[in-house]
Amino acid sequence: MQAQQTLIRSNRFRPWEPVLWLAALAIPVLLPHYALIVNEIAIVALFAVSLDLVLGYAGIVSLGHAAFFGLGAYTAALFCKHVSPDPHLGLLVAIAASALLGLAASFTVLRGSDLTRLMVTLGVALILLELANKLDWLTGGTDGIQGLVFSPVLGLFEFELTGRVASYYSLGVLLILFFVARRLVNSPFGATLQAIRDNRLRAMAVGIPVHARLVSIYTVAGGMAGAAGALFTQTSGFASLDVFEFHRSADLMLMLVVGGTGWLYGGVVGAIVFKLMQDALSSITPQYWTFWLGLFLVVLVLVGRDRLFKPWTWIRRGR
Amino acid sequence: MSDAADSVPVLSARGLIKKFGGITATNNVTLDVRRGARHALIGPNGAGKTTLINLLTGVLTPTEGRVVLQGEDISGLAPHERVRRGLVRTFQINQLFVSMTPLETLALVISQQRGRGATFWKPLGGDAEVARRCEELLAQFHLSEVMNQRTEYLAYGKRRLLEIAIALACEPRVLLLDEPVAGVPAGEREELLQTVAALPADVSVLLIEHDMDLVFSFADRMTVLVNGGVLTEGSPEEIAANEEVKAVYLGHEVAHG
Numbered sequence: 001m002q003a004q005q006t007l008i009r010s011n012r013f014r015p016w017e018p019v020l021w022l023a024a025l026a027i028p029v030l031l032p033h034y035a036l037i038v039n040e041i042a043i044v045a046l047f048a049v050s051l052d053l054v055l056g057y058a059g060i061v062s063l064g065h066a067a068f069f070g071l072g073a074y075t076a077a078l079f080c081k082h083v084s085p086d087p088h089l090g091l092l093v094a095i096a097a098s099a100l101l102g103l104a105a106s107f108t109v110l111r112g113s114d115l116t117r118l119m120v121t122l123g124v125a126l127i128l129l130e131l132a133n134k135l136d137w138l139t140g141g142t143d144g145i146q147g148l149v150f151s152p153v154l155g156l157f158e159f160e161l162t163g164r165v166a167s168y169y170s171l172g173v174l175l176i177l178f179f180v181a182r183r184l185v186n187s188p189f190g191a192t193l194q195a196i197r198d199n200r201l202r203a204m205a206v207g208i209p210v211h212a213r214l215v216s217i218y219t220v221a222g223g224m225a226g227a228a229g230a231l232f233t234q235t236s237g238f239a240s241l242d243v244f245e246f247h248r249s250a251d252l253m254l255m256l257v258v259g260g261t262g263w264l265y266g267g268v269v270g271a272i273v274f275k276l277m278q279d280a281l282s283s284i285t286p287q288y289w290t291f292w293l294g295l296f297l298v299v300l301v302l303v304g305r306d307r308l309f310k311p312w313t314w315i316r317r318g319r
Numbered sequence: 320m321s322d323a324a325d326s327v328p329v330l331s332a333r334g335l336i337k338k339f340g341g342i343t344a345t346n347n348v349t350l351d352v353r354r355g356a357r358h359a360l361i362g363p364n365g366a367g368k369t370t371l372i373n374l375l376t377g378v379l380t381p382t383e384g385r386v387v388l389q390g391e392d393i394s395g396l397a398p399h400e401r402v403r404r405g406l407v408r409t410f411q412i413n414q415l416f417v418s419m420t421p422l423e424t425l426a427l428v429i430s431q432q433r434g435r436g437a438t439f440w441k442p443l444g445g446d447a448e449v450a451r452r453c454e455e456l457l458a459q460f461h462l463s464e465v466m467n468q469r470t471e472y473l474a475y476g477k478r479r480l481l482e483i484a485i486a487l488a489c490e491p492r493v494l495l496l497d498e499p500v501a502g503v504p505a506g507e508r509e510e511l512l513q514t515v516a517a518l519p520a521d522v523s524v525l526l527i528e529h530d531m532d533l534v535f536s537f538a539d540r541m542t543v544l545v546n547g548g549v550l551t552e553g554s555p556e557e558i559a560a561n562e563e564v565k566a567v568y569l570g571h572e573v574a575h576g
Binding site for chain 1: 428
């Protein structure tokens with residue numbers, strides 16, 4: 001049964017995987033100054049993993065993934081304000097709401113070319129942004145919803161200013177959802193998605209219900225992005241129009257470009273690199289950090305990710 | 320061959336017509352593929368072979384006419400629903416999952432075929448039955464040694480074999496082979512021809528092919544398509560002796576060469 005062993009081996013854990021996760025879990029204790037940025041990274045990593053499910057596995061480009069993030073953020077805020085300050089319940093409700101949006105929006109990306117999808121996804125995010133702006137009796141308009149106080153995580157750990165509880169809360173949610181996603185993409189379901197991405201015509205010709213698959217994964221990804229948005233609101237105590245902004249979707253694309261699509265960790269790596277660069281560069285040169293970020297991206301794309309991060313290949317003569 | 324027992328058609332086209340604007344690509348085609356048949360569909364370029372395949376598999380909707388599979392009218396079914404009922408095709412130009420290995424490709428197709436394509440909690444290959452069927456197919460199609468290479472890096476002949484292996488992994492009752500040896504270099508050809516000849520006897524095959532050597536060595540029944548319509552149908556001997564076929568089909572070929 002060599003075939004079966006080979007197939008199963010490909011979703012076994014690599015030795016570096018637990019190292020990465022343990023390091024992430026250790027940082028807020030060992031380097032308390034970094035707790036806040038760990039929290040930020042965990043949130044965008046979850047957001048990026050969600051986009052990778054859609055882009056890297058199902059091949060659907062999106063410039064409007066912030067729609068789900070934003071809806072999750074506002075749902076969590078409204079739930080806290082009007083229903084209950086419990087963060088876990090709020091998280092679940094936010095996931096459900098953005099998954100529903102994912103389900104509805106999926107029907108707009110089933111057909112059409114990449115270009116039409118870019119426009120449609122962008123449009124959905126812009127509509128939600130404008131709704132959040134105009135419905136100020138509900139969303140607070142440009143002020144957003146502020147001064148939210150959430151009850152303690154697991155009923156024990158109060159959110160505090162150092163961000164330690166926040167970082168563990170976000171890391172915990174990321175860890176759970178990441179492994180759900182990992183399980184998903186390594187299953188027959190995940191393989192049929194990759195088949196659709198590689199060759200939609202053939203996917204249909206081997207009996208894969210293409211539309212049903214795309215609807216499912218878009219719903220799951222929507223829910224996951226909504227979870228990231230809820231974490232953002234719950235760990236910062238507010239939700240504002242910024243969560244729907246275009247730059248959020250665009251930054252997310254950049255993270256996947258940096259980390260690579262179609263292996264889930266690309267989103268995590270991209271989020272780490274992007275956030276650390278943003279943090280380091282903006283403290284050195286607050287006005288021009290985007291210049292250096294841009295330069296890095298140009299070099300990355302021209303040189304190629306593999307070569308850039310494997311300096312030992314530079315000496316070898318190119319062919 | 321006892322005609323009475325074997326004449327039950329497993330796949331039938333009934334008066335298929337397909338018009339694109341003012342052009343009639345398929346003109347009133349009626350065709351029966353009998354159970355276990357090795358049926359060849361030939362015709363000069365532009366005769367409407369590809370359009371007919373697309374009508375049978377559901378990629379195109381006919382302007383008029385019906386498609387019947389094992390007594391069931393499947394005219395209204397989507398392509399993937401026809402596949403589930405056993406009508407499977409291969410492509411003239413390889414349509415493969417290039418970033419996956421042959422093993423992964425077959426594992427996913429077999430999982431899908433066995434109704435486990437939506438399983439999301441178990442790993443691909445977690446099912447021993449699926450893995451066993453993968454190994455059988457890989458061996459049958461001479462793909463065992465390359466089963467872990469990404470498909471895009473395979474030699475052309477191997478990719479051609481995988482093209483057919485994928486279709487067979489769908490457990491077809493009727494297999495539509497669209498020019499299986501097209502573009503395969505001489506060195507890799509023999510392997511492919513043997514594999515085509517060794518297809519399971521219970522699978523009925525409709526072969527679309529330009530290569531007359533392959534057609535006459537393989538087929539027990541032939542249909543000639545010209546200008547979107549059926550010119551004639553018969554045994555290979557009858558077709559070979561048919562003056563009209565010679566004039567229209569071979570004449571066209573000569574003009575081409």
